[in-house]
Amino acid sequence: MINQDNSRVFLGHVINGSLEQGLLVKIGSGTNIEDIQVGTPVTIDGQSKRFFGYITDMRLEWANQELQDITTVAQTPEVTRTIVETSAFSVIKVRPVVIIAGDAASLLDGPEIAKTIPPHLSMVYQASAEDVSYVFGNEDDRHIWIGSPLALESAQVCLNLEQFVKRSNGIFGKSGTGKSFLTRILLAGIVQKDIAVNLVFDMHNEYGWQGSSEQGHPVKGLKQLFNSQVAVFSLDPEFSRMRKKAPDFDLTIRHQDIEPEDIESLAGILNLTENARQASYKLPRELGSSWFHEFLKMSGEDIKDLSARLSEHESTMLSLKRRLDQFNRLAFIVDDAQRDSIQHIIRTLEQGIHVVLEFGRYEENLAAYILVANLLTRRIRRRYVTQTEQAMATNSETPKPLVITIEEAHKFLTTSVSQYTIFSTIAREMRKYGVTLLIVDQRPGVIEEEVLSQIGTKLTCQLDNERDVDALLTGTSGGRELKQVLSRLESKQQALIFGHSVPVPVVVRTREYGSPESYKLFQNSIVNPTTLDLELDSKDLFS
Numbered sequence: 001m002i003n004q005d006n007s008r009v010f011l012g013h014v015i016n017g018s019l020e021q022g023l024l025v026k027i028g029s030g031t032n033i034e035d036i037q038v039g040t041p042v043t044i045d046g047q048s049k050r051f052f053g054y055i056t057d058m059r060l061e062w063a064n065q066e067l068q069d070i071t072t073v074a075q076t077p078e079v080t081r082t083i084v085e086t087s088a089f090s091v092i093k094v095r096p097v098v099i100i101a102g103d104a105a106s107l108l109d110g111p112e113i114a115k116t117i118p119p120h121l122s123m124v125y126q127a128s129a130e131d132v133s134y135v136f137g138n139e140d141d142r143h144i145w146i147g148s149p150l151a152l153e154s155a156q157v158c159l160n161l162e163q164f165v166k167r168s169n170g171i172f173g174k175s176g177t178g179k180s181f182l183t184r185i186l187l188a189g190i191v192q193k194d195i196a197v198n199l200v201f202d203m204h205n206e207y208g209w210q211g212s213s214e215q216g217h218p219v220k221g222l223k224q225l226f227n228s229q230v231a232v233f234s235l236d237p238e239f240s241r242m243r244k245k246a247p248d249f250d251l252t253i254r255h256q257d258i259e260p261e262d263i264e265s266l267a268g269i270l271n272l273t274e275n276a277r278q279a280s281y282k283l284p285r286e287l288g289s290s291w292f293h294e295f296l297k298m299s300g301e302d303i304k305d306l307s308a309r310l311s312e313h314e315s316t317m318l319s320l321k322r323r324l325d326q327f328n329r330l331a332f333i334v335d336d337a338q339r340d341s342i343q344h345i346i347r348t349l350e351q352g353i354h355v356v357l358e359f360g361r362y363e364e365n366l367a368a369y370i371l372v373a374n375l376l377t378r379r380i381r382r383r384y385v386t387q388t389e390q391a392m393a394t395n396s397e398t399p400k401p402l403v404i405t406i407e408e409a410h411k412f413l414t415t416s417v418s419q420y421t422i423f424s425t426i427a428r429e430m431r432k433y434g435v436t437l438l439i440v441d442q443r444p445g446v447i448e449e450e451v452l453s454q455i456g457t458k459l460t461c462q463l464d465n466e467r468d469v470d471a472l473l474t475g476t477s478g479g480r481e482l483k484q485v486l487s488r489l490e491s492k493q494q495a496l497i498f499g500h501s502v503p504v505p506v507v508v509r510t511r512e513y514g515s516p517e518s519y520k521l522f523q524n525s526i527v528n529p530t531t532l533d534l535e536l537d538s539k540d541l542f543s
Helices: 063-071 079-086 130-136 181-191 220-229 237-242 258-262 274-280 281-286 291-296 300-310 315-328 341-350 360-364 365-395 423-433 466-473 479-486 516-523 534-541
Strands: 009-020 022-025 039-045 050-062 088-101 123-126 142-149 157-160 170-173 197-202 230-234 352-356 402-407 435-441 456-458 495-500 504-510
Touching: 009 088, 022 050, 039 088, 050 237, 050 479, 079 088, 088 130, 142 181, 170 181, 170 423, 181 197, 181 220, 181 352, 181 402, 181 435, 181 504, 181 516, 197 341, 197 365, 220 230, 220 352, 220 516, 230 237, 237 360, 258 274, 258 456, 274 315, 281 291, 281 300, 281 534, 291 315, 300 315, 315 365, 315 402, 341 352, 341 365, 360 365, 365 402, 365 423, 365 435, 423 435, 466 479
Parallel strands: 170 435, 170 456, 197 352, 197 402, 230 352, 402 435
Antiparallel strands: 009 022, 009 123, 022 088, 039 050, 039 123, 050 088, 142 157, 142 504, 456 495, 495 504
């Protein structure tokens, strides 16, 4: 038998259920059903094993169904209490997920998946801080404290960052639920523990320098926390300086950096026809490496001559030019530049410095966002594939894992758009080369199903769209129960976490981010990575 611990919070006894449907637990007479929440972690003491799971539902029952009719008659408080105490009871539904005690030899590697269930009348307890620590681990050089489980603020739920960066992951939730705070915590953890290197496409200027909370209070970004371990590049340096936060580097895109594949990634946004997409691939062969600039400065007569040389309809070429003309208004696209900014970012990442790319006032320009993100990421993919294959051939060290964070991900990864962008390829194929995505989005139901199936760990704040919820849980073990849990999340600072880097689905109240004390926990690094002098290194890059 499992040893009993009188200090644990007793909830009730198992009275019914199955491994697939979950266990029904009759609440003990001394337990108030109003003090129990869906998502709370629990333990179950079987005869020889101890199970760990979570509450998925609760309901009220009568010992005799005929007594329900009594509720239609006015009762005194004394009569009501007598009826409840003698003829009514409460039931919670529990899903056992892992075994945390039993055969010592079988538990040497930590919790094992529950493939059996405890017998009738097994005692059920609220999980203790020690139980949570055993299941989720303690914060160390591989684990980050992400929050506390419901009804147990003294416990810390930790996420395995080493496993996290090995697959693409997602942070989801409707606007205002705390996605940005969760993202900051994870990005800061990756920097602090030197698990991987971050490339953040900071569409809303929240992660590099100072951001703001939902209440409008300022919160520190990665640059303020980690200084020389983070480099901030800006597409809009004037906007950055207006905020009195000068970037480390201004980012410019040279005309010769733009390739037809970059234009194709914008096909959906620009409403390009198939003929226009195909015609763009002919332009470099005809106009050379500066084809983009040359094409955009052509007159109508020039376009007519070019169409004849390429055997393309003049209307197709004119339509393509009209749609590309908007890029002439983007100040960061230049005819010539002293520095290859794309190469600079790649070399910065290779040195182990985390990069945040701020979009400034271009945050509302979706075409600019997709162009830059796709252009840079495609070149990173080429570099990582080449370097990883060379390392495997020579039995040398592979590149440090890279996590690419993208916001508004559904705009890249819908079924109609994802075929033209590099991000779906990264989600499907780049894990073996050490490159993964961190998707931050409020509309997971719009993301291509195959891409969503590649997401290893999902951190989900409140969602109120049925399609989004169903898309997240499709193919997930216990999806029906998790849907019930997800529907009960509070609107702020709560998240359901499930997937590859946590052993058990869990609802957490996310840890604080924004106070001096919270910053100290990140700045007191468990590991001590080498910090680099950005000014010296940038000089070396182009000497």
